[in-house]
Amino acid sequence: MEWKFRELFDARFRELFVKKFGKNIFRLGRIIIVLVLLSLFFQFSIVPSESMVPTIQVKDYLLIYTKSDYKRGDIISFKLPINEKESYLKRIIGLPGDTVEVKKGSVYVNDVALKENYLNEKPTYTYPKTKVPAGCYFVLGDNRNNSYDSHSWGFVKRDEIHGKVVAVLLPFQRFHLVHNELDRNE
Structure with a gap:
């Protein structure tokens, strides 16, 4: 004989459950969505190195927008072309x-x-x-003399890019939106 869900919990139990947890279940559902x-x-x-100092610090927790068009000055996250297991952050130049x-x-x-x-x-x-090939970007770290970037290993292909950095979330005292500084200078 199989049990049906309604048979396992009587009406009184269901009523108490909804009364105690109903609002929280809906809140949890909204959070999950x-x-x-x-x-x-x-x-x-999380930033692993000093290559983007002073703009981004080591251990900053970043928000990266994955559906973006890229332009000069954007800071991007991407797979390192010579070691695709590693992700890097650099500025598109x-x-x-x-x-x-x-x-x-x-x-x-x-x-x-x-x-x-x-x-x-x-x-x-x-x-x-050097001319940047079609479908590629030349990227440099803001800490120019201490950055392993395009001047060392070449170009980043468009399909290797994870997304564009839009905010530093943590630590709280460093929270800020990341703006394209080259747009501001032109």
């Missing part, structure tokens, strides 16, 4: 078709020096004038 919707559009990440070059302490895109007020120090290295 919100979390599922968030997971469709956002990821979370060169878009597909751009020419990029690093010389005399400045970064040049299409022969124009970028205004980069977010850097602690200018790059001390050089990078020859």
Whole structure:
């Protein structure tokens, strides 16, 4: 003989259960729906290195928007092309078709020096004038002289990008939205 759900719990039990837990179950359901919707559009990440200092600090907890178009100045999360098990954060400097070059302490895109007020120090290295291939991006860390980035290993393909960093969530005293600083300088 099989039991039916209604037979296991009498009307009195069901009434007490709804009275005690009914509102909380609906609240929990709403929270689950919100979390599922968030997971469709956002990821979370913890910063492992100093490559984006001073903009983003080690151990910052980030909110990453996964459904985005990317433009110069955006900070992105992506799979490292030479080791796809690792994720990195860098700032997009060169878009597909751009020419990029690093010389005399400045970064040049299409022969124009970028205004980069977010850097602690200018790059001390050089990078020859190079055209960014179609479907790829040239990325650099804000901590230019201590960043393992495109000047070392090459370009990031569009399909390797997880998303764009939109906010630092934790620690609370550092909470802020991450803006595209290059848009503000132009």
